[in-house]
Amino acid sequence: MKTQANQLPQLLKKGLSPVYLISGDEPLLVQECCDHVRKAAREAGFEDRVTFHADQQLDWNRVGEELGALSLFAEKRRIEIHLPTGKLGDGRPVLERVLENPPEDIILLLISARLDAAETRRKWYKELQGKGVHVPVWPIDADKFPGWLQQRARNHGLSLTRGALDILAERLEGNLLAASQELDRLALLGSSTTIDEETVEQAVQDSSRFNGFELVTELLAGRATHARKIIGVLQQEGENPLGLLTVLSRDLNLTMELNIATAKRENTSGFLKKRGVFQPQRAKAVEQAAKRLNRRQLMAALELCSATDRAAKGFDSLSPWHYLQDMITLLARPA
Template sequence: MKTQPGQLPQLLKKGLSPVYLISGDEPLLVQECCDQVRKAALDAGFVDRLTFHADNQLDWNAVADEFSAMSLFAERRRIEIHLPTGKLGDGRAVLERVLQEPPEDIILLLISARLDAAETRRKWYKELQNKGVHVPIWPVDADKFLGWLQQRASSRGLSLTRGALAILGERLEGNLLAASQELDRLSLLSGTDTIDEETVEQAVQDSSRFNGFELVTELLAGRAPHAGKMIGVLQQEGENPLGLLSVLTRDLNLILELRGAASQGENPSAFLKKRGVFQPQRARVIEQASRRLSRPQLHQAIEVCSQIDRAAKGFDSLTPWHYLRDLSLLLSARF
């Protein structure tokens, strides 16, 4: 069966299914749904946990052997399989056999990127629909983001003024992971007080010596030496690079659009306001970058962002910070 993320908790209370598929491109929401399944399985006695990543090196025969093997001391197990591309490839036959008669001592959790239509027509997916639960995760639409942010804040006991909500929305739109992290930080700093614009600005300034938003500004401004120093600090502090990557990719695409609009004679300030960019500093950085960066430079930068994403998810031999340093040099160069 297919269900929505909000319905998953009630479904888990009614009992466990042998297999769960959580799919989508919103890391925060995917992670939260997976954690709900993990907790329910753990509470039900599925203690042991095995994790597989469906990359080119995965031996699906080893996966099949795990489903056939008896658990040590008859303990029930959780088997998690990550599908970064949303495709099973050589694993389809294995899952088809498993899903025909799922083992009673195993809960299977599939964690996937968004599935394409072709994959949902395959036999393994139809078997999963019959035997298990699919929770598709969809991005939060731009026009619903402020509502999502407000609801998220309320669930943490936070009260935001309209101005504070607007600033957070502008900085965090399209990046749910960063939004959740910022709200957690604000909840620690604010206590029971209402959070206003000044509190939001101060929280960002005090959150660390450097933060992801400042790094995006330095990268777009082409200040490579300072950006490199910030990258080193953020890496040492254990910052999640995915938190800033969404903001950076969004702004790079926005700069490309602004170049096209400006070439058609559209006023840059009016264009940016139409796209929801109201903060003067961010608007200034984006407008200046659109004049300084060439189209090939911007397209190449977006490709590097894809490499950062892969590296952050463990699909590259180099670290995401290596590629961020490459990006800082690329965005500072004169083409």
């Protein structure tokens, strides 16, 4: 069967299925769904966990042996298989055999990128639909993101004022993981349950010396020296580049749209307001980038974003920071 992410906790209370598939490209929501399954499984006595990652080195025969092995001392197990590409490949026959007659002492958790239509037509997926639960996780639409933020804040016992919500929504749109972390930090401030615009600004000032938002601003402005300094600090501090990459690709796409709009003599201020860009600093950075960079540069920058994303997810021999250094050189170059 298929169910929505917000319905999963209630479904788990009714009993466990032998297999769960959590799929999607929104890491935070995928992780939270997996945590719901793990918690319910532990409470039902499935304490032991075995994890596999379906990369090119995975031996699916080992997975089949683990799924077919009898538990020692009648211990129940959770077996998790991560599918970063959303495809089973050589693992399809293994899963098909297991799903025909799922073992009673195992909860199988498949954690996958978004499935394409071809994969959902395969035998293993049809077997899973009959024996288990599929939770497809979808990104939060831009128009629903402020509501998601406000609800998330309420879960922390916080209330966001209109101004605070506007700032957070603008800075964090499309990056739920960063949004969750930002609300965690605001909750730790503990001075008030009402978070206003001033509190948000102060929290940003109190955060690490450099952050992904500042790097994006410097990249759009073409300030190469300062951007390289920020990248060095973020890399040393172990920052996950995927967070800032979401913000950068969003603003590069916005810059390209503005570039086209201004060529048609569309009013810049009106264009940015229609796109929900109200923060002066971000509006200025995007406006200046649209004037300074041409379409070819912006297309090349978006291609570098894709390369950085692949590297950050382990599908490239080069570091994601290597590609971000190339990004600095590209965006600092005059059109």
